[in-house]
Amino acid sequence: MDILTQQLINGLVLGSIYALVALGYTMVYGILELINFAHGEVTMIGAMVALTVIGLLLGMAPELPGLMVVFSGLLVAIPACMALAFAIEKVAYRPLRRAPRLAPLITAIGVSIILQNVAMLVWGRQYVAFPAILPQGQYEVFGAHITDLQLVIVALSLTTMAGLWLLVERTRLGRAMRATAQSKEVAALMGVNVDRVISATFVIGAAIAAIAGVMVSAYYGLAHYHMGFLLGLKAFAAAVLGGIGNIAGAMLGGLLLGIIEALGAGYIGDLTGGFLGSHYQDVFAFFVLILVLVFRPSGLLGERVANRA
Amino acid sequence: MRTALDALRARPRLAFALLAALLVALPFLVGAGLGNSWVRVLDFVLLYILLALGLNIVVGYAGLLDLGFIAFYAIGAYVYALLASPHFGLHLPFWAILPISMALAGLFGVLLGTPTLRLRGDYLAIVTLGFHEIIRIFLNNLNAPYNLTNGPQGINLIDPITIGGHALSRPLELFGVTVPSTYLYYYVFLAFTLLVMAVAIRLQDSRLGRAWAALREDEVAAAAMGINTRNVKLLAFAMGATFAGLAGGLFASFQGFVSPESFSLWESFLVLCMIVLGGMGHIPGVILGAALLTVIPEALRYLGDLQRATLGHVVLDPADLRMLLFGIALVIMMIYRPAGLIPSRQRKRELTARDGVAEQEQASLYDAKA
Amino acid sequence: MADLLQVQGVTKRFGGLIALEDVSLSVRDGEIYGLIGPNGAGKTTLFNCMTGLYDLTGGEVRLGGVLLNGLKPHRIVEAGFARTFQNIRLFANMTALENVMVGRHVRTRIGLVGAILRTPRARAEEAAIRDRAVALLDHVGLRGKARTLAGHLSYGDQRRLEIARALATEPRLLALDEPVAGMNPTERRQMADLFQRLRADGLTLLLIEHDVKLVMGLCDRVAVLDYGRKIAEGEPARVRADPAVIAAYLGGEAA
Structure with missing residues (x-):
């Protein structure tokens, strides 16, 4: 088996999930300059809700096709996450929109803590298993394996990203979002309802996060109340890598980060003479984050954000 | 009551003597009133005050959001554990190790701060979060091929602090009174806490403290007044890390055991909650916050006992509620009382000023530079 | 008298927008030098370029012969260049x-x-x-x-x-960005007195001002900026009569 090809495929799959989560960070940051710490948790809630629905459906009608069951879970998880994000924005962020920077950032951490702990109370401390109901086909490409699930994940990610792209570039709402990101004041003067645009941004990001949450739990075969944290951090790193505030950047950054992680995990043992092993996989995202912030804080596609005063 | 307070205010020496007597007697009062397990809680209150005072320099004074603070605490603790335990067979005395703990934690603070402190504050928050995660991953995995940290099992049998030939892990017989170990640690921790408090107060009230305050208020104006913003930030960051290193060393010797589990991100958030709740930048507020958030979870345990007594079993584990309540407190405090329970006057004005004009101008100035 | 501040061919672009183009001027030791021009002419941009808040696109700035280009703001203050801000930036809660x-x-x-x-x-x-x-x-x-x-x-x-x-900060040069904006005539007079006192103390002053009357009465020399370019420089009376200056102000504002 060709390790390089295999790791590239794995990285691409993981990266497309990161990209979806990164979109939520980057859209909110683009408009509010706020790091929505709770976004990773929204992703986790999406996975949990979907798993609950899947469990219920399987209990009632075990003969349903697996793909349909998972899809139903997703269809419930998306609106649930949208409602959640809407509420978070309204209750926790909106009152602080004109407060000093530190305040909304601390609130965001508070919301993140609340969501994790609520999830722990509702779904428990244990890992929740993702039932093995999805097609398990496997193909060989250039000496590496690719599964049905991986194909579905990549296809669904690309579809979602294309949909978002159309939404932002081709619709009235998208235009209002872009205008608001440029300047809230001017957008308001031009008749854009800024509050509604901000709400919409959170809600759209959450819908995408729900999709990502289901994907990631299907991919790893489990979900956990704590899963959103690391996923969120990595996705944020991806957003920064691509250039925060930039939608195409988030997509690119997510894919790249996935590939970096997969290649890093595959080769770190050889590179360090066996000193560090593949359990350091989670470290790469942060090294990438720090390196990007040091050498190119604007990211690959972004505008400059560093201050040097 | 008020007249009593006024009377004390008029006689600061008497007030000071009373306070000192109270602090000395406190473990005995707590031990007699609530039981010896609460003296242990008292020790942790002091440790958290130490941590909160350190983080307060970074967040409260300089306005930098450091979410990886506990990583420095972990570094301090592991340095202590490695230099005073059977793990390497080293048994250095505490007064030799604590400076190393502090220096190494401070050094890591400088290494992390140098590249990242020129970035906007919210990036710093994420980078420090990532740093914490890196440290945790390394602590968990540096047991092979070379066993440095002993991995998830952690390091055991760490030497207690030994003063004058007496190890604090054993009770001390003094004038026919037996002073338990937790009481002894209380006095050691108290001494360090008072020392750090004095340092924090002196720093706040100095050329450097003014520079931090200026930086927090308006970074551009601070630079235009000749303040080397990057160095001054770095100093705050390293100072905070150093204090965390000290607290870590004390923690390791007190527990006798360290493992990566003790240094979860929740601890970072917990310490942040303490200073936000009490009042950022204000030492009495920070102390109150640390005390409240250490004692409340302990008190919450009785809620579990209560459920067991009345309902027969525990429906809602109070330990699970703890962080949830803290999260809610963070959000509510930021929205309704951003300057904390006992705010400093300056911070109150800053944090309740909702116009944010300077912020916007600052932002637009940076935008203009692109 | 020697030149204290030398600005040589300073250019500043924001993306495609040219905010300053090839601006040169020199301020002599001990004088009060006025910088005037219509809104948006680039006066404050020039201040920000000189004090290290903006990077220059081209040109150089020297104070007492020391090159200020690329220095951090605090180094520029250390070199003896202090400033105030048009939209007052005090530490309001101190x-x-x-x-x-x-x-x-x-x-x-x-x-x-x-x-x-x-x-x-x-x-x-x-x-x-x-x-x-x-x-x-x-x-x-x-x-x-x-x-x-x-x-x-x-x-x-x-x-x-x-x-x-x-x-x-013990500056050699004090740059004031519209220091009397929004003041009444009495206050303006008091401020003008203050500037004279500062000059008597040996300080050099660089002044952005809209109040042409104040500038004319106070400054030894003035420069006029318009659309990012210097269109005139010299003694106030001469500059005032300059046709290019009059055109820039479109006959408005007492110029």
């Missing part, structure tokens, strides 16, 4: 005295160790900082307001405080 004390930062040395140990040297320096700050408040006419929060001062007093804070 007292007037503390604001000025912050200004002493660059001329004092006590660091971490001194502050923690409160060495005799640290105490002496702290006392000196305080004394100097009190004296400066006095000098600009803010006696008795030391303990007032900067944000609570009247508008005119805030302008004065910004000047005191800038003076605390």
